[in-house]
Amino acid sequence: MRGACREGGTGPGTRHSHAPGSHSVTDPLPDPLPAPLSDPLPDELLSLALEAARRAGELLRDGRPEDLAVAATKSSPIDVVTEMDIAAEKLITGFLAEARxxxxxxxxxxxxxxxxxxxxxxxxxxxxxxxxLYGLPTWAVSIAAERDGETVAGVVEVPMRGETYRAVRGGGAYCGDRPLRCRPAPPLEQALVSTGFNYVEPVRRHQAEVARLLIPRLRDIRRGGSAAVDLCDVAAGRLDGYYERGLHPWDLAAGDLIAREAGALTGSRPGEPPSRDLAVAASPGVFAPLQRLLDDLGAWHD
Structure with a gap:
C-alpha cells in the first residue's frame, strides 16, 4: 500500500468508549481471550465489501480511456464516466447479491x-x-453495510493512491493493515479543514460565502472533490476537519464510520447526526468549535 496513513491505537486490544453523540478511542487493554459469543457478521460483511471495492476499483482504473475528450464512440466525456459509474455499481451489486x-x-x-x-x-x-473525468487521483469506491439501520462495516477504496480504508463498528479503522487515528486537536485557528461545493449556482454562491467567512478562522480550507476520501483523510490525520452540505447516504456511510472508528467525532448541527443538511467530521478538539461556527454561519441551509 502506498500513502502515509497515520498509525494509531485503534487495532486489536483497544477499547472504544462511546460518549453520547460521539465515538472516541481510549485506554488499551491486555490481549483478550477469544470471545465465542462475538458476532461474526460485521467481519463477514467487511470481507465482501473489500473484495467488491477492489474489483470495482480495478474496473474503473483500467477502464478509463487515456483521453476522455476524444472517446470516439460517445457524444461527450461525461457519457464515458457515467457508463463506467454504472458498470462499477452493477459489478458491486452483482457480486454482493450473489453472496447474500x-x-x-x-x-x-x-x-x-x-x-x-x-x-x-x-x-x-x-x-x-x-x-x-479530469484524471485526478482523488476518487474512490465507497461501500458500507448497514444492519437494522446501523452502519457496521465500511470500505473506501482509493485506487490511484493505492489505499484501502476499512472499519468495523467497534473494531477500529485501518488503511491496509495500519491502524488509523485522527490528529491531536490543534486550536481551531490552526486547523486544516476540507469542504465541497454544490453544482447548483445559488447553493454554490452561499457555500462560497460561508467558506469566505470561515477561512480567516482556520489555518486553511481544501476542496478535495470526494467526500469519502475527505472523511478518510480526517481518519488518517491528513485533515483536522471536514464539512459539506448536500451529501447523500452513499457519500457518507463508509467514510463516516471510518472517521469515527479512528477517533473523530461526526455530526450535523449541534446535537444532530450527519445529514443532507450538513455533515461535519473532525478531531475531538476541533469538532465542537467548528460545528458551532458552521451553525452560526448558516452552513446548514442554502
Missing part, C-alpha cells in the same frame, strides 16, 4: 431494493466523478 441474495441495496446509480435479511448495502461506485 436477501440483502437490500441503496446505490447512487439507482440500485435500490429493500431486502429481507436486515442488512442493506450502501454503495457509491465512483465518488469524485469530476476528479475521475
Amino acid at each position: 441474495p436477501d440483502d437490500g441495496f441503496l446505490g447512487e446509480e439507482g440500485a435500490s431494493t429493500a431486502g429481507t435479511s436486515g442488512v442493506r448495502w450502501i454503495v457509491d461506485p465512483l465518488d469524485g466523478t469530476v476528479n475521475y
